[in-house]
Amino acid sequence: MHDNPPRASRILIVDDTPANIDVLDQMLEAEGHQISVAASGEAALDLAPKIAPDLILLDIMMPGIDGFETCRRLTADPATKDIPVLFITAKSDAEDVVKGFSLGAVDYIAKPFREQEVLTRVRFHLQRKHLIEEMKDKNRKLTEVNDLKNKFLGMASHDLKNPITSIRGYARILLDQGGKLPEETRTEFLEAIHEISGHMLELLGDLLNISMIESGHLNLCLKNDSLAALVEERLRVHRFLAEKKNIVLHASLAKLPPFAFDASRIGQAIDNLLSNAIKFSPPDKNIHIALEDADGHAKFSVRDEGPGLSEEDQGKLFGPFQKLANRPTGDEPSHGLGLAITKKMVEAHHGRLSVESAPGAGSTFSFEIPMQSETP
Numbered sequence: 325m326h327d328n329p330p331r332a333s334r335i336l337i338v339d340d341t342p343a344n345i346d347v348l349d350q351m352l353e354a355e356g357h358q359i360s361v362a363a364s365g366e367a368a369l370d371l372a373p374k375i376a377p378d379l380i381l382l383d384i385m386m387p388g389i390d391g392f393e394t395c396r397r398l399t400a401d402p403a404t405k406d407i408p409v410l411f412i413t414a415k416s417d418a419e420d421v422v423k424g425f426s427l428g429a430v431d432y433i434a435k436p437f438r439e440q441e442v443l444t445r446v447r448f449h450l451q452r453k454h455l456i457e458e459m460k461d462k463n464r465k466l467t468e469v470n471d472l473k474n475k476f477l478g479m480a481s482h483d484l485k486n487p488i489t490s491i492r493g494y495a496r497i498l499l500d501q502g503g504k505l506p507e508e509t510r511t512e513f514l515e516a517i518h519e520i521s522g523h524m525l526e527l528l529g530d531l532l533n534i535s536m537i538e539s540g541h542l543n544l545c546l547k548n549d550s551l552a553a554l555v556e557e558r559l560r561v562h563r564f565l566a567e568k569k570n571i572v573l574h575a576s577l578a579k580l581p582p583f584a585f586d587a588s589r590i591g592q593a594i595d596n597l598l599s600n601a602i603k604f605s606p607p608d609k610n611i612h613i614a615l616e617d618a619d620g621h622a623k624f625s626v627r628d629e630g631p632g633l634s635e636e637d638q639g640k641l642f643g644p645f646q647k648l649a650n651r652p653t654g655d656e657p658s659h660g661l662g663l664a665i666t667k668k669m670v671e672a673h674h675g676r677l678s679v680e681s682a683p684g685a686g687s688t689f690s691f692e693i694p695m696q697s698e699t700p
Contacts, residue, residue: 333450334358336377338368338394339412340386344435348381348412351439352446365394373403379449382429384413384420392427399428406456408449412437484528487520542672544586548697551622552577554587555594555615562598569607577615580622583695589669590693593677594624596662597689601628604687618692621675625690633681641679642667666691 335357339345349359360375362368366388372380380398384391391411398404408430413420416434424432430452431445494513502510555577566573601611609629616623633641642663667677675693 332356332358333378334360334375335446336360336362336368336372336375336380338362338365338380338386338391339383340364341383344383344412347439348442351443355443355446357446365389365391365397368394369397369401372398372407373401376403377407378453379446380407380409381412381446382409384411384415384424392423395424395427395429408453410445410449412442484524487524490520491517542589542668544589544672546584546586548582548584549587550580550582551585551590551624552579552615554591555613555624558591558594558598559613562595562602565599566602566611569602569605571602571605571607572610573613574610575613577613578617580615580617580695582697583622584697585673585693589672593666593669593691596666597624597626597691600662600689601626601630601687604628605630617695620695621692622695623690623692625688627686627688629686632683632685633679633687634683638679638681642677663689 335352337345337348337352337359339348339361340363345361349361352359360371360377362371364386368380368382382391382395386394389397391413395409395411398407398409405428409428410431410433411424411429412433412435414435416432421432430449433442433445494517498505498510498513505513555575559573559575563573598611598613605611605628611629612627614623614625614627663677670677670691670693673693675691677689677691679687679689681687
């Protein structure tokens, strides 16, 4: 066995004899377990789904439905089928033991029982259940990683194939007819190649970031720095993109004191929120950017005048590869990765990312991170 299960496991004792219940209760509570009691099979069937015990100790000879029928119903119920059932009973004939195992019990102890035997078997089955749950959790995570890998491959084949085809097409024309094309056309083709390759580089960066985050290898380089200066720097880049759609960026930035954060990672978060606001805003609109001190946290927010988000889309926002109802208003590429990356970058700084939105009322995305000085 590996690690022991959590000491305070919940055990359900099903027995109609008070003396048996008292003995089991005392010995198991001394081990640190939480004990619940049912005096009949009917009571056990009612109680077990409500408390979800880690183990059931079940007598066979009881008034009403007996232990065999109780076990059969417990193992047939999806809510209780994974709870190990251990019979403790005076019915110890071979045929009774076989019947108990055939109904789904994991063990069988004959009365009168020995305290150390009961404790040893209880520990074993609790450990076994704990390990099974660990394996299921690991399998679930492996399935998620495999699904993510498949989405990576799907995105790489779909979202990289078309731009590569376009670049090759422009390059072929320039190679074959470069000298015959007007200067204007050559410049147009080169600008297209530059823009398309930039989108590809952005996508590859996002894929690498998601891969690094999901594998648990997101490391921060924390240094005392000015978040206001970083926001101003990123705004200079995004004003150029906004001007293409005649969108005006309005900034209100508080001069916060320097504090420890990873400028590269938070810069990515700022870029993602700004680029999303520009992508999903119609032309001739305004975007309002704010930086303020919110009770010892640096709060950065971006408020747009776009179409807003439904409750359904808000529930999907921060997962990777999510496609929402709204689409970029200027045919800009959108891969559904930016907000998932932003959320992880902010949470790595012990902060939180949030959204306020309603259909037709625009959206406000904001994140808050604690302003703590770098530890010497």
